[in-house]
Amino acid sequence: MKTSMVAVLLSLSGAIVVPAAFAQTPVKLGIVQATSGGSAALYGTMQKNGAELAIEEVNGSGQLPGYKLVGLHQDDGGDRGQSVNIFQRLINQEKVAVILGPTLATSAFAADPLAQKAGVPVIASSNTAPGITDMGDYIFRTSPPEGQVFPGVLAYVKKKSAPxxxxxxxxxxxxxxxxxxAVHKKALESEGIKIIATETFQKGDVDYSAQLTKIKAANPDLIVIGGLAEETANIVRQARQLGIPASTQILGANAAISTKLAELAGAAAEGFTVGSGWFIQYDSPKNKAFVEAYRKKYNSDPDNFAAQAYTSVYIVADAVKRAGGVSDLKKLRDAIAATKDLEANNGSFAFDANREPAVAPKVLVMKGGKFTLAAD
Structure with missing residues (x-):
C-alpha cells in the first residue's frame, strides 16, 4: 500500500525513477558527412546511412550494456571550411567521443589535425588519399588508400589484356x-605501360570533349580516370559518345565507386574497372545481414562507402566495450588501434600498425549496371 502511494505521488509530481541497472551513458559520435555539395553528397549520404543503421543495430542488440551510441550528424557540404567549424563544435561543445568522417580528403587534411590535437579519435570511411593517417595517432580509416587498391586493379587488367x-x-x-x-602514374610505370597522353579537368566541369578528343587521337589501350563518381561517370559516357571504342578499357579510382555511377553513365559504364575493399556479393552472414537491413531501411543498395561507415560504428562499439567506456579517450584510442579479428561486412577486420585497414582489396567490373567481382 505504501509502495503504491509513493508511486502515485511520484507520478503526480512528474518525477521519474530509473533503476541504476537501466541507466545508459551516452557515447556521442560526430558524423561529419556531406549530404549536400554535388559529388560529395553521393558519398556522404551513403556513409551517413551506413553509420546510422549500425548505431540503430548496436543500440538494439544489447552488446553495449550501460551505454547508448548517439549519432550527431553534421553536413559540411563538402567544404573544408565548414568541416573545420563542425569539428571545432563537436570537439569543444558536444564533447564527442569519436568523429566519423569527413567525406572528402581535402576536408580531412584541414579538420583532422584539430581532433588529433584534442585527442579525439577520427575514423574515415571514404578518405583514400595518401597521408591521411600520417596526420597523427588518433586518425584511422576503414577505406583502403588508393595506393593499396589500384596496383591490384592494374595487375588484373594487365594479366587479362596485356595493355x-x-x-x-x-x-x-x-x-x-x-x-x-600520382598513384596511377607510378603503377602504370611499374607495370611497364607507357603513358602517351595526360589531361586534366577542374571541379564543376561537365564537358570533357576537348580532353577526350586528344586522348582518342593518341589511341591508348587504357584510360585511367582520377575523378569522383559524378565526374568519372560523365567522362566514361562522353568517351564512348566520341567513339572511343570498347576495346579501350577504362579504369577508375576507388573514389569513383558509387551505386549512381551506372545510372549516370548508362550503358557506357559496361566494363568499367575499379578496386574496393568491399563488394555487395561478399558471401558472409554479416554482409548478407547488412545488405538486407540497408535495403529494408533505405530501399536501395549500399555501396562500399556505406559498408565502410557501417564497419566504423561497429569498431567504435567494440572498442568502447574493451576500453570500459569513454571517460578516457586515450584508452578508447588504444582500444580502436588494437581492433583485431572483428567480424565485419568485408570479412575479419583489423587495423595495421599505421591505423590503415588490413583488408585485401578486390577488383570490381561493371556488368549489367552493377559492380561485380572480377573473374580470374
Whole structure:
C-alpha cells in the first residue's frame, strides 16, 4: 500500500525513477558527412546511412550494456571550411567521443589535425588519399588508400589484356584526385605501360570533349580516370559518345565507386574497372545481414562507402566495450588501434600498425549496371 502511494505521488509530481541497472551513458559520435555539395553528397549520404543503421543495430542488440551510441550528424557540404567549424563544435561543445568522417580528403587534411590535437579519435570511411593517417595517432580509416587498391586493379587488367599504352585524365584542383593521379602514374610505370597522353579537368566541369578528343587521337589501350563518381561517370559516357571504342578499357579510382555511377553513365559504364575493399556479393552472414537491413531501411543498395561507415560504428562499439567506456579517450584510442579479428561486412577486420585497414582489396567490373567481382 505504501509502495503504491509513493508511486502515485511520484507520478503526480512528474518525477521519474530509473533503476541504476537501466541507466545508459551516452557515447556521442560526430558524423561529419556531406549530404549536400554535388559529388560529395553521393558519398556522404551513403556513409551517413551506413553509420546510422549500425548505431540503430548496436543500440538494439544489447552488446553495449550501460551505454547508448548517439549519432550527431553534421553536413559540411563538402567544404573544408565548414568541416573545420563542425569539428571545432563537436570537439569543444558536444564533447564527442569519436568523429566519423569527413567525406572528402581535402576536408580531412584541414579538420583532422584539430581532433588529433584534442585527442579525439577520427575514423574515415571514404578518405583514400595518401597521408591521411600520417596526420597523427588518433586518425584511422576503414577505406583502403588508393595506393593499396589500384596496383591490384592494374595487375588484373594487365594479366587479362596485356595493355601497352595508357592515357590519364584527372582533377587538377582536388587533393584526392591529384594524389590518385600520382598513384596511377607510378603503377602504370611499374607495370611497364607507357603513358602517351595526360589531361586534366577542374571541379564543376561537365564537358570533357576537348580532353577526350586528344586522348582518342593518341589511341591508348587504357584510360585511367582520377575523378569522383559524378565526374568519372560523365567522362566514361562522353568517351564512348566520341567513339572511343570498347576495346579501350577504362579504369577508375576507388573514389569513383558509387551505386549512381551506372545510372549516370548508362550503358557506357559496361566494363568499367575499379578496386574496393568491399563488394555487395561478399558471401558472409554479416554482409548478407547488412545488405538486407540497408535495403529494408533505405530501399536501395549500399555501396562500399556505406559498408565502410557501417564497419566504423561497429569498431567504435567494440572498442568502447574493451576500453570500459569513454571517460578516457586515450584508452578508447588504444582500444580502436588494437581492433583485431572483428567480424565485419568485408570479412575479419583489423587495423595495421599505421591505423590503415588490413583488408585485401578486390577488383570490381561493371556488368549489367552493377559492380561485380572480377573473374580470374
Amino acid at each position: 601497352k599504352t595508357a592515357a590519364q585524365i584527372y582533377g587538377i584542383d582536388d587533393t584526392l584526385m591529384k594524389s590518385a593521379y
